[in-house]
Amino acid sequence: MKKNIVVLFGGNSSEHDVSCVSAQTVIKNIDIDTYDVILVGITKEGKWVFVDSIDAIADGTWRESKVGAAISPDTTKKELLLFKDGTYESKKIDVVFPVLHGLNGEDGTVQGLLELAKIPYVGCGVLASAVSMDKVYTKAIVEKLGIRQAAFVDVRLEMLDDMEEAIMEIEDQLDYPVFVKPSCAGSSQGVSKAHNKEELEAALKLAAQHDRKILVEETIVGREIECAVLGGRDVKASGVGEILAAAEFYDFDAKYNNAESRTVVDPDLPADVVEEVRDAAVKIFKAVDGFGLSRVDFFVTKKGNKVVFNEINTLPGFTAISMYPMLWKARGIETDKLVNQLIELAYERF
Structure with a gap:
């Protein structure tokens, strides 16, 4: 008898549209001889709905679904409830495969619901999801590992009530240019590069629209390198890939809307640098209590080829331009095998 797998996608986050694209890749690669696939979309407003086809995701009509959906947190049930016209089934x-990026999906919230329900799910647990989503707390963990990372200042929303003092504190610790990032946003949403005081103020205000915690970092001049991690008790790292951004930095627009941005698998890097990246990726994944999958991002400085940690993503993209599946494909793991291996790891974790 086939098992039922629920694919969750969309989400009440700034990465809603990216999630919808990633979900289509995942759905197409699930073994339908083993699983009946049930699609549940979460609108930008946070409404959960039953979706009857992958075509509805592709054309966006899924958001018009009249059938509500909810996962019961009742441990004894392990069921999806579908609501329509005052009745339910x-x-x-x-x-569950939560193909959700960013807040309210990749940050431990949905994982907490599934833990309550005792339903196996793909990816990292509550702790790893929460701390990895929060760039400030990730940095605190990585600092203990002795892995090099950019110098930073942690700014809280209330500090911006006195913008002048907040900027002075940043300028005391970091030189321009600096990067300003919401601590808990993904896909480079709300990220800016500030070259002076006026740009810094604007960047802080933009980041504050996405999160109450803001990370201000020194600029690392280097190549943007990514490494995929896969596994549970036995963790493996892929080779590395490089981001060649068409813009000054790899923001949301450069990532998804600029065709000149490119990703390169197995870039020309010294072998010892590649191994340092791979080793650091696994160490960071384990340090945050990761399980299943993550993509760990680094810089390699142009001067001296120094490896500098950037961030970790516990539910990386599965779009046509996403590095995570590309890196494993380069190692002989096709996307269908990768997706089904991730599902098997969900059972292993439970």
């Missing part, structure tokens, strides 16, 4: 859930 339930479907048994064997496993």
